[in-house]
Amino acid sequence: MEQKDDIYYIEKVLAGQTNYFSYIVERYQDVVFSIALKVLRNRDDAQEMAQESFIKAYKSLSSFKGTAKFSTWLYRITYNNCISELRKRKIHFASTDDVDLKDEAEEVNLDGIPEENRAKAIKEAMDRLPEDEYTLILLYYFEDQSVEEISKVTQLSESNTKVKLFRARKKLYTILNEMMKDELYTIL
Structure with missing residues (x-):
């Protein structure tokens, strides 16, 4: 449509x-x-x-x-x-290859957070991502672009797009986990 x-x-x-x-x-x-x-x-x-x-x-x-x-x-x-x-x-732009990520994806439980705070937390976490990772997450999850379409936008191979998207998602999860831990720590 x-x-x-x-x-x-x-x-x-x-x-x-x-x-x-x-x-x-x-x-x-x-x-x-x-x-x-x-x-x-x-x-x-x-x-x-x-x-x-x-x-x-x-x-x-x-x-x-x-x-x-x-x-x-x-x-x-x-x-x-x-x-x-x-x-x-001549501004250097970061690559996901420079980011040291853990091998296992960490799960983030946002179920206990009200919907309006969830959106705010996700936006804040995304803002902490380097621009190339932010772009991948934005296009894939918020604009429903396929890996093939994203690879055309970024001029990366489809396999490289998948790898970088996976790394970006893991990094986003890590950032969200840290934010949730910090929030819990300040409450306690």
Whole structure:
């Protein structure tokens, strides 16, 4: 359904009804901004990069082939723009290979935490992840992108995407566990 909706609006824009592009911007602006913010770590830069990503997507819309989801294509544009900007600035960006993780995934029990606090805890834990891990978690769990789609966005092989996603999930669990222990310690 999402793919057909996007294709419908893309066809309208390509047919000259450019006002339909606002649907696309409205639909994807939060995730595009979130990816840019996590990679660039600056709100103003992220807003500018999100705008640039939509402009680039608009100008390149005729090159969208529809073989993958539009969202995958748009996230790829955003991610590439951000990485290019970082390279221009010569800012080092962390790799999951540099992170020392335990061999076993730790389970986090969030059942006793009210729903509104759960969302806050997960957001806070995700904010502690490096940008590449944050992006993987965001795309997989919150944007329902497949491993294949994520590999296209990040230009990693599918197997490398799976490994990095697994490591990111383990790291998120570790962060959440530490947060829960700290919270319990402060209560006691």
